[in-house]
Amino acid sequence: MMMCHSNPQVTNRYFLIVAVVALFLFSCKSNLIYTQVDKPPAFNGDASGIEFLKHAMSATIYPEEAIEANITGTVVVEFVVDVDGSVTDATVIRSVHPLLDAEALRVVHSSPKWTPGVHKRKPVKVKCLTPFSFRL
16 A cells, blocks of 8 residues: 655655665665575685684694693684675684683684675675684
8 A cells, every 4th residue: 555645744754764764674684694505604615614624723822821720622613704704703602711712712813714605696694603622
């Protein structure tokens, strides 16, 4: 049903409301973070995650204080691969110890750019998880 108003103030107010709602919906859609996509993000051309795990293993430095205190365990980090391939929003979702958590976050934040994930033929933000196993 189409609404017509002869009063320009009502018409202008209606147009403004529609424009604000459209802008809000557009900004929400562009900020979506996907967990399932048509083509997942790829690190050095590998979408399986193996290449990133290799990178993480070579870049991780076991903190000396953690070695001395015999601290071991697996830290799990969640992060987002953005539409430009950069890694953002890294957070620890399974903590072991602040020293190990900080090292895992450092490695994720220092990651080179990825090839972004693709959904419906467009690059999108994709949430990823990776474990960091600290063993002595």
